[in-house]
Amino acid sequence: MYDTMPEQEMKETVVETFHEENEKKSVFIEPTSTPFVVLFLWSLLLSVLSVANPFLTNLSTNLQSQNLYAGWAMAQGQVIYGNIYGTSGLLYYLANWAGSLFMGNISFAAMQCLALFVAGIYLFKIVYQLTAVKNTSIKILSLFYCLTLALGWGGLYSSIFAFPFVFGSLYFLMRYVTGEASDRGFIGFGALGALIFMIDPVTSLVFYLVTFLALLVYNIWAKKKAHGLYQLFAILVGFSLVFYPLGYYTVLNGSFGLAISQILYPWDSLHFSGQHLLYNGLLYGGLIIGLGIVVTWVKSFSLPANSLERFLQLFSFFASLILVLFVFFLPDQGAYQLLPVLPFFLILLSMWLGKSKLKRGGRHSRVQKSTSILGTYVAKNAFLPLLAVAYLIGFPFVNQYVLSTGETSERISAANYIKSKSKNTDKIYAWDTTAALYQASGRLSAVPILTPSLYQGTDENQMSLVNSLKETTPTYILVNNQVSLLQDIKKQLKENYQQTDLKLNHFKLYKLK
Structure with missing residues (x-):
């Protein structure tokens, strides 16, 4: 055997x-x-x-x-x-x-x-x-x-x-x-x-x-x-x-x-x-x-x-x-x-x-x-x-193809718009659930914290994000409608930015005045 x-x-x-x-x-x-x-x-x-x-x-x-x-x-x-x-x-x-x-x-x-x-x-x-x-x-x-x-x-x-x-x-x-x-x-x-x-x-x-x-x-x-x-x-x-x-x-x-x-x-x-x-x-x-x-x-x-x-x-x-x-x-x-x-x-x-x-x-x-x-x-x-x-x-x-349907295509549309309307040296910000906008548009982030939906677990980081956006004033800010805006950010958008003519359902794209 x-x-x-x-x-x-x-x-x-x-x-x-x-x-x-x-x-x-x-x-x-x-x-x-x-x-x-x-x-x-x-x-x-x-x-x-x-x-x-x-x-x-x-x-x-x-x-x-x-x-x-x-x-x-x-x-x-x-x-x-x-x-x-x-x-x-x-x-x-x-x-x-x-x-x-x-x-x-x-x-x-x-x-x-x-x-x-x-x-x-x-x-x-x-x-x-x-x-x-x-x-x-x-x-x-x-x-x-x-x-x-x-x-x-x-x-x-x-x-x-x-x-x-x-x-x-x-x-x-x-x-x-x-x-x-x-x-x-x-x-x-x-x-x-x-x-x-x-x-x-x-x-x-x-x-x-x-x-x-x-x-x-x-x-x-x-x-x-x-x-x-x-x-x-x-x-x-x-x-x-x-x-x-x-x-x-x-x-x-x-x-x-x-x-x-x-x-x-x-x-x-x-x-x-x-x-x-x-x-x-x-x-x-x-x-x-x-x-x-x-x-x-x-x-x-x-x-x-x-x-x-x-x-x-x-x-x-x-x-x-x-x-x-x-x-x-x-x-x-x-x-x-x-x-x-x-x-x-x-x-x-x-x-x-x-x-x-x-x-x-x-x-x-x-x-x-x-x-x-x-x-x-x-x-x-x-x-x-x-x-x-x-x-x-x-x-x-x-999540991508059912719950977030349409967001990806609109994000790409916003990226293409930014790419065609801005200079290579301009910086932007994505008030979004992902940092995909930056590479898609070929533009760098204006602040170190790339999105408001990550690394916001401390008061220090929340204040840092708000202050950085005030100091750097990105040329464009893309806002996801599903991500809540802080009062300070709402005020900044109202005073220093205007909404672009790009028609989006899930986002709003703002340009610096």
């Missing part, structure tokens, strides 16, 4: 047996081969389906349209954090700018493809360590890409570009806990932390807060208290080696203070009361239940675990819980806010589904289970993941 067993199946059986025999130990298992073709095809698919694709650009969210504008404007000499408001890290915007210089949005999408590919490599290694089955690891990889596609529909979010560094850092922690990495490796770990911070600051701060607490507890438990101080210094050295050379860019262009202020905006904008809590509760509550995050939190702790798995369980649980609670109180809504939760959710999911499969015993049951792990994930969550994914992918199309 075993003589006729396929070679790959025999290898997986041997590794699974090894995994079971060492269940109570922290034994590190290196995967035999990485499915590079699968990783590349998934990464390519997600990048082709990004809003960098001109056929899908109209489906972009407000944040995606602002990210696209940032790269385009920086290529024309605008300064991030100075002329453009942004809460992502400097390295993310520099990559965006570099992409705009070479082949535009296509290059930026190619960078995302590379980021997803590298993230998949590290995720495969992590999941294989937890499940000891290659087919199961590939299924978890497919789930990762599917959920990234759904939560981050259209792509190009900074969280996606941070994935390879998050997974790389988690993989290092796994190697350290199993004794495969030394304390010297924390210099590189600190460098990875700086890269995460320079791409997605929110994810970085949460990740390293949990890392500090996890290593503190682990070193006390393992009686390595002296190692903790050395690790802290090593992390700081590695962080500094990357952060200061890159951060000096903001010092040179005079935007360092603005950069710190804008990066901290998500924390400053947290509101623990208000109407946004109801919407957030419905959206994020529905998603964490629908995608099985809540069930996975519970189920991942239901099986015995060795020291490595217990470390990852606690680490991933607290990191994902903090991130979920964080987005519940943010005034800026969007399913993409849950993207940083994915790495930690998938680790917990791997423990739940992967370990429960191993517990069933028997070579044939293992192989059969590995081929149906996605079905198990869906069935164990009452098929709610299918509904959640259908909603996440379908809503942008419904």
